Amino acid sequence: MSAPTPQDNFSLKEEIRAYWSARAESFDLSYGHAIKSDRELQAFQRLIRSSFGSKPLDVLDLACGTGEITRALLSLNHRVTALDFSETMIARARAKHGKAARILLGDAERLLDDDASYDALITRHLVWTLTDPEAAFAEWFRVLRPGGRLLVIDGDWVNRSRWQAWVNRFGTWLRDRRGAPAHQIDADTHASITSRFYFKDGLSRARLEAMLTAAGFTEITPADYGQVVREQQRAAPLHDAIRLASSTRFALVARKPEAEAN
Numbered sequence: 691m692s693a694p695t696p697q698d699n700f701s702l703k704e705e706i707r708a709y710w711s712a713r714a715e716s717f718d719l720s721y722g723h724a725i726k727s728d729r730e731l732q733a734f735q736r737l738i739r740s741s742f743g744s745k746p747l748d749v750l751d752l753a754c755g756t757g758e759i760t761r762a763l764l765s766l767n768h769r770v771t772a773l774d775f776s777e778t779m780i781a782r783a784r785a786k787h788g789k790a791a792r793i794l795l796g797d798a799e800r801l802l803d804d805d806a807s808y809d810a811l812i813t814r815h816l817v818w819t820l821t822d823p824e825a826a827f828a829e830w831f832r833v834l835r836p837g838g839r840l841l842v843i844d845g846d847w848v849n850r851s852r853w854q855a856w857v858n859r860f861g862t863w864l865r866d867r868r869g870a871p872a873h874q875i876d877a878d879t880h881a882s883i884t885s886r887f888y889f890k891d892g893l894s895r896a897r898l899e900a901m902l903t904a905a906g907f908t909e910i911t912p913a914d915y916g917q918v919v920r921e922q923q924r925a926a927p928l929h930d931a932i933r934l935a936s937s938t939r940f941a942l943v944a945r946k947p948e949a950e951a952n
Contacts, residue, residue, distance in 0.1 A: 702821055703797075705883050707775050710755075712876070714778040717756050719871070721926040722919075722934055725758050730921040734762040738812070741841040741913055741943045742768075747809035750833065751791075752798045753816035757783030760791050763812070771808070773798060799826040806835045814843040818893045827905035834946040840907065843915055845939040848884075848892035854936045861932035870929060895940045907944035915941035 718724035725731050742749070746767040751760050754772035756779055763770045770791040774780050777795055784793050796802060798813070799822050811830050820826050830840055850858060865872070884890060889897075899910050919939055923931040 702883065702886050703775070705879070706819060706821075709876070709879055709883055711776040711778040714756065714776060714782055716871070717779070717782075718758070721922050721930040723755070723758065725761060727921060727925040730918060730925060731762060731765065733918040733921045734759070735766055737913060737915065737918060737941065738762060738766060738768075738841070741812075741941075742810045742839055748807070749810045749812060750803070750808045752811060752813035752830070753819075754783055754793070755779045757786045757791070757793070759812060759814055760787060760793070764790055768810075773801075799829065801829045801833055803833045805832055807833045808838060809835055810839050810841070812841045812843075815845070817842055817844045817898060818847060818887065818889045820888055823888055823901060824905070827902060827907075831906050831946055836946060837948045838946045840902070840944045840946075841913060841941065842898065842902075842944070843913075843939075843941045844893055844898070845937050846892045846894055847937055848890070849938075850936065854938070857932055858936035861929050861936060864932065865929035868927075868929060870927065894938075895942060898942060902942070902944045906946070908947050909943075909945040911943050913941035913943050915939055 725734065744766075746769060749763050749768045749770050751763060751770055751772040754760050754774045755776075757772060760770050760772045760783060764787065772783055772787075772791050772793045773796045774783065774793075775795070775797055780793055780795050783791075787793065798816060799820060811834060817823065817826075834840065895912065902910055916939075919934055923934050926934065
């Protein structure tokens with residue numbers, strides 16, 4: 691199978707933009723997207739502090755969506771620039787945060803920032819959708835200051851163990867039985883675009899770690915995202931709490947070396 695051409699990627703990116711723009715209206719209704727409780731916010735605060743330290747930093751929130759991770763960063767007094775590809779998502783983030791954060795429309799794979807612009811980068815549920823992850827990781831490495839850190843929160847949304855598949859079916863059955871909304875726009879479109887992602891076969895922590903290493907990142911370690919998921923489940927209706935357990939979720943922290951090798 692031949693590699694995607696730039697034209698293929700451009701077309702796919704436009705489809706991605708349109709799909710997630712259509713989901714913006716209901717995005718914050720979903721558990722796992724919006725921060726639904728003080729306990730979940732506190733779990734995010736612990737995750738961010740353990741990844742970046744307690745000192746306020748210049749942080750870039752990549753694919754910020756409606757601004758929920760931006761919310762957690764601002765609560766820790768970080769100086770936040772938030773970026774998203776969807777104008778509709780950006781409008782909702784700006785409505786939430788006003789001038790508290792610098793919120794921009796842009797492409798996470800082709801950043802316009804100068805080299806060494808940020809102390810830290812964070813992204814949630816973006817990597818699995820990237821059309822050119824190698825280019826994205828090179829850009830993220832470039833805009834980080836020496837010693838800066840990258841926190842990636844993501845998961846394998848494609849592959850499930852037998853147990854996870856059963857949990858997903860049961861959670862979906864229970865949701866439908868209760869008449870709860872699915873909060874997904876056009877399942878056929880979702881299936882079409884995800885089948886053309888670079889990580890269409892699934893994103894594993896090991897694969898992500900290898901690619902970040904190739905991009906120059908070091909000291910790549912797992913971060914405790916489980917604490918966030920537990921609080922999401924605590925706040926969620928039973929069917930959503932069950933479905934949150936049906937996919938493999940993980941977080942990694944990576945570091946840009948203090949001095950690049952000659």
